[in-house]
Amino acid sequence: MYITPEGKEIFVVDGHIHFWDGSPENQRNIHGKQFIECFYAYHNALSPAEQRWEKSHFEKYSADDVYRDLFIDGPDDMAIIQTTVLGDFYKTGFGCIKRSHEMAARAKDRFIINGSYDPRDGEQALEYIHFMKETYDIKGVKLYTAEWKGESKGWKLNDPWAYKCFELLDKLGIRNVHIHKGPTIIPLNKDAFDVHDVDYCATDFQNLNFIVEHCGQPRLDDFCWIAVQETNVYGGLAVVLPFIHSRPRYFGEMIAELLFWVGPDKLLFSSDYAIWTPKWLVEKFWAYQIPEDIAAERGVQLTDEIKEKILGLNAAKLYDIDIEDRKAKLRADPVRIAAE
């Protein structure tokens, strides 16, 4: 719960967090080492100086760390854990749905744990989707199109097997598809950050919601265009939001574009924990106003009402969370961690 300086309670759903193990013990090869180092560089590059972590802590943090950083020190009421497996890089997975469930067992009402699959597995991907539905009753999935798999260095959302998987998600009522558009490297002669495949699947699977993480950056223009065309495309603010600290005016330009094109009902807050922690992000976001000249240009402003939507109401809608009911449950079961 975030309490505004005026005393208003804001329900916060953190739309994209990880419970990862990027430690050297779990790294399979140089790629695993380089992957967590890249995350650590993001963390260092955009965090305020006093929020930076030691590398070893960043590589692997405990369940207690998660509870403290999100719910005790941090303002989150709920968090959506996204599973990023990276099986070619990490022995037991970078993220792992089973590990996330064990971590979340203490406070089930606070977490939504999304699954993940790789359409390049073909039939096995379909079987695995069934397994995740039956075992964990997943409500969403996270797809990482830049993931390596043997010779393959990535895949597209409109590949034939990607479509077969979407058909199954639709049939099973798994409606929320979070998409991480990393720098895919196929085909290599094209723009590595292309987001146009989102357009195809969003048109063809109207029952599914596609939440594009970091709003398709660095192809904000393409993302905005697609989100205008497709009513089921949303923007996740992971990576975009931390610019609020280091480049506040630039953040204003980005959020003005997003509000103008995508609209206040289709943007989702996320800290991308543990790359960043939610406390400083939410505090800065609540205090933020788009500079006047930028706001005037696009005719938009981040009102309190819009901030409240972005911080939690929009995600609650996507995941059928009854906020009053949930608040009551959370109050009855406060978060505790072992004394340090």
Add this chain to the structure above:
Amino acid sequence: MHGMCAEREAEVWQALDRVTDPELDEAVTEMGFVENVEIEGPSVLVSFRLPTYWCSPNFAFLMCEGIVREVGRLPWVARARVRLEDHMHAEEVMAVVNDGRPFSEAFAGLCDGDDLDALREKFAEKAFQRRQEAVLLRLRALGHSPEAIAAMTLRELEFTEVEEDRLARYREALTGRGLAKWPGDLAFRDWAGVALTAEGLPAHLATLRQVRLNMEFNGTLCQGLRGARYKEAVEVDGEPTLVDFILGRVPPRPQAAR
């Protein structure tokens, strides 16, 4: 260190200033990507490092190719090579770039045998748009009306108070594309060659703004990531070299990076 050697190293750095990151339209030297220059007689080896191991290999190729081309233009250079450090496809990129072969030979299986011409064109367009926006925003801030901007010729643009470096970058992109040649030609057209109109200016600027927002996103991240990735290396290796003194880069750039 004798004079000629230092002079040649300075020439190499100046040649490197002409190589841009295609994604950002910033000089690779400005971004701090060039780590080292080694000269042995007529042979030059440039050590080059990107902000992450994952930087797209096609972008890496374009920059490495630019380095080999620009350094190779110096009259005393017989052989220019790049050493791409710590990159997932370093071996493949170096193998073709240092041998003067095309991109498609390194990644035949991954790019349908195509080369990077379409990508080059796309980045050239973005660079043009970004440079044009910088000039248009400045003109607007100086109080020029949309009508005056739309009707402005190159000669008239030269006589405005727009700063010379900003102007030079735009002029280079404009004439490079062949969108204006003579002083009497219109100064503002879009990439397709359509002349800017007063009514169309706000929408045109909105388009250009999005291009800039994309480029700045990566630019900020790249500088931040590079700074974070090589913090330790910089501390170990932070001694200014001769060329830093020659080019007035003391303290050395990595420490000045944001």
